[in-house]
Amino acid sequence: MTIIQAKHLSKVYQLHRKQPGLIPALKSLFVRRYDYVEAVQDLSLTVHRGEMVGFIGPNGAGKTTTLKMFSGLLYPTSGQVSVLGFDPWERRYQFLRQISLVMGQKNQLWWNLPVVESFLLFKEIYNLSESQYRRSLDFLVSTLDFASYLSVQVRKLSLGQRMKAELIASLLHQPKVLFLDEPTIGLDVVTQQKIRRFLSLYNQEFKATVILTSHYMEDVKVLANRLVIIDHGHLIYDGRLADLVKTHLPFKEISLDFLKPVRLHDLNIFSHLKIKEFQPSHAVIQTQRDQTASVAARLLKHLPVKDISIREPDLSEVVRLIFKPSSL
């Protein structure tokens, strides 16, 4: 079942360009120069029910702009988008009732009041019955381990707790479509893991369709079963994560731990190997996919190997190579 359908979507922003300094600032009172930036260009995308899509790209690639068009905040310059059969920009009640956009750096909770007051307000805004609200709140609060913070003022919460509160507030109405813009930004590793686990659980429990942007590759790797990469507003990849690694990185990595120290020279006797990391007791090398087995066998035969593991290159490596083609 198609949930999101975007056809030739584009968004152009107008930017006021000003030279630094006081004189240009004064000049800008009377004369202004504007530039136009194409944030998203001709983007077409289809997302089905229950999919978890990782949306990645460098800063300014157009990820957030796309999410904002999908959630009805931005009016597309051209093209069409349909989410759950609605034109998002019309902001129909039934559409808004079924979606949620979580922005990692915006606060939708009442700053001076205890968290639960905002939840109660959202209960009414989304017209939830008492039992729906209780069920939803209990699930979210217990999964995110948030019960002890419900009566704490929002401004007294730590960043991690506030992000959890934002997630609960955004999911109370159990949206069918969830847009997550950097949901783990600025959080410590443990909290990031908890939120990832929670999002995965939410996706399975409610068959929700999720689009996630993140700068943390781990988010995308753990959560997304489909990857969409955009750069300068253009879609440059749409497919499975594993396929991306295979098509863009024709090598695998072999990690070696040695029984006794080896010299770099000892590794250099193997031609066509790229040494990624080297310490006398540990090394990581890259080899062509089709030669992995034979290279591993030779390494085991000629070097004092204590432990060996073969792995796919890290996703961040793939992304780095995609966005810096010259380094390939």
Added chain:
Amino acid sequence: MKAFWFVFLTSLQNNFVYRANFFITHLRRLLAFLTPLFVWLSVFAHQTTVYHYSLNQLLTYIFGAMILQTLIFNSHTYELGSLINNGDLSLLLLKPISISLYFLSQDLADKALNAFMLLLEIGLLLLFIHLPFHLPSLGLVLVWFLPLFILASLLYFALGFLFGLVGFWSRDVWAPRFLFLVFLEFATGALFPLDMLPKTWQIWLPFTPFPYLLFYPLKLFLGQLERPFFYLAMAFFWLLVLALLDLFIWHRGMRRYEAEGR
């Protein structure tokens, strides 16, 4: 409607968070009334009428202007411009709720609280200073004054909303609003009754929305307004014009909205 009731209640709670702010704001208003009181008392020391106003009529006007300003001239729409500019409007746009009714519910919470505090303040003031006030009949208050007061509050809301919408086109939302507020004090009759102005001003002022915010409701309260239905109809007309203008500009503005921040 229950959602708006909860916005009302939550907004009301929010007012009680900072105790010092809460009490000092209300005390300030009480003190602010004393300045014009003493100015007009000294003017009336040497005469019995000023511009056809007796002392009790003028004190009722000035005191009434203070009360109406407190109740009518406050609106959360002053936040709209900055919400548009910093992208925080997005948080409201994502909720299945009418933005204007959301603001209006917050305004109502403020007005309810202000009305309650005003009752205390007026009681306190009258305890210490005995002033002769003009009091109209209850019938006039309920039939004419109350509807005109509600229309005036909505008119102020619609005007405030209009100035907030400037945010879609400009970063400079404070300067126009500040200018507007200064102009409003004068054009609505908050500083002095508008019939003290030269005749030429008095001819065109009824054809602007401003006197309907304060001056005509107060004249009605003083029993000095003939054909009150005409003024009610005019206030309603202006409300309609401004509401349609708000709606039109909102839709134009939303096409430009950039939802800044993430």
